[in-house]
Amino acid sequence: MITKSDLIWSKKFSELKGKPALFQGLSEDALQHILENSVLQNFESGRILVQQGDEPSYLYYVVEGKIRTLRSNPDGDEATIRMLEPGDTCMEAVLFMGGPSPIVVQAAENSRLVLIPANFVKKFVLQNHQFSNNLLRIVTRHYKNAIHQIDSMSIKTPVQRVGYYFLQKHLEHGPDTMEFELPFKKSTIANHLGITPETFSRALAQIRKMGVDIEGEKITLKDAYSLCHFCDLDTAHTCTISDKEECPHCPLYKEACH
């Protein structure tokens, strides 16, 4: 039997990042109802939860740990699609796509997840508007991230990809904090960005020269504008950095020049 308190930490964690969340704004009753129909389960690092081609049977909510979604081909090459932290969910989109799962779901660390049965989810969206809205917001968010990923891979150089990834993490952690940590090991991030670990490492060397301190997992910015080279128009619109007008690279103010 799962209780609300099992989720407290993961909810807090994800709220910090300002991402749309599955349980956001639900009534006590609704949340209770969902949890009564779900199970809590642990998975050791490396374990495959869903295989490419499987019929999806659960929506997964991450309570603790790290999860990775990816695609792989017969040669063993992998393309990382998403990397999940506590409070994140996966397979919601797949449930509504119809057909088998286009992705593999794998634990990147020892993790604890809530498994909500697919049938329950499909029924519940019809009953609860808040829940169905949450799902719509989550899926559109995934789609937005996918668009950025496509953009990165087809336009940007390795240095730009890493820079943009850092910028996103920086903004997630509050744009006025000068420090953050990489939530995944570097080789995983490299794969997510569509480059090899070696190239990732060389890109880090470049970025160090631009006023970003990198020591292990810890990233420290020399000043608030260190990553502004890597900003784009739509990200700039959501940027809440103080003294934004002072930013020497903000595409919002450059734009006028063209």
Add this chain to the structure above:
Amino acid sequence: MITKSDLIWSKKFSELKGKPALFQGLSEDALQHILENSVLQNFESGRILVQQGDEPSYLYYVVEGKIRTLRSNPDGDEATIRMLEPGDTCMEAVLFMGGPSPIVVQAAENSRLVLIPANFVKKFVLQNHQFSNNLLRIVTRHYKNAIHQIDSMSIKTPVQRVGYYFLQKHLEHGPDTMEFELPFKKSTIANHLGITPETFSRALAQIRKMGVDIEGEKITLKDAYSLCHFCDLDTAHTCTISDKEECPHCPLYKEACH
């Protein structure tokens, strides 16, 4: 004033492809209500409908013509995200992402679209379950396509990308038809696949050697299995080709070997 008959052709066209559609399963009244609140408008080829960073104000439904969604950077490089045909829609996802549009919307040909105001859409999803379900299905479909695109760009060689693209088009047109046409000019498709027109052209030369006839926009397969090299596990599950078990390359049956 828009009438149902304005849409007939585009609805028929998109139903053929088996894609989830905006107006699917709606009651006469609901459809009427939507159309009363919308406008029909023509756009000449090349015209920009939405700029990156714009606040989204409409959901666009393609009645006639071709539309392209893309991202561009200050250097003028472009990454094509989607290519729309009659019956398709865009900006639905963006409406629910919140914030400015991450993409540009551009007419790839002279086109006629229905513009449904963003505010109306946001109100209407709360009232009409069928409509909100349609949107969820459409957005998840976009997400699925984005996943495949990411996969293509990070794993596959140019030849594989083109082959997989052809396979999808082949399946859309009914897997037992040996012929189909490219719906967009080659340079646009090339950009969508993240390669240059030159590389695309060279990839075509390779594919010709594998039993696929390419003459201008017209693609003719030598036999039903010509494109099976390029299939993947989840696509195989949805494949309805006759004599599927005979296929020499189907990943569904190879899988057992590992």
Add this chain to the structure above:
DNA sequence: CGGTTCCTTGACGCATATCAATCTGTGTGG
């Protein structure tokens, strides 16, 4: 016919993958 646009083909250079060696940190067992 010329002009335009798109596609194709060829030659070349560079950037990134690949392969290999070294280094770092972390955990394990004697």
Add this chain to the structure above:
DNA sequence: CCACACAGATTGATATGCGTCAAGGAACCG
């Protein structure tokens, strides 16, 4: 506590595949 093993990160040397640039061809339209 140290020696060892192992995974991950870094750095260097090499090669290859794609982008770039340039020229030629094909289809279309006035």
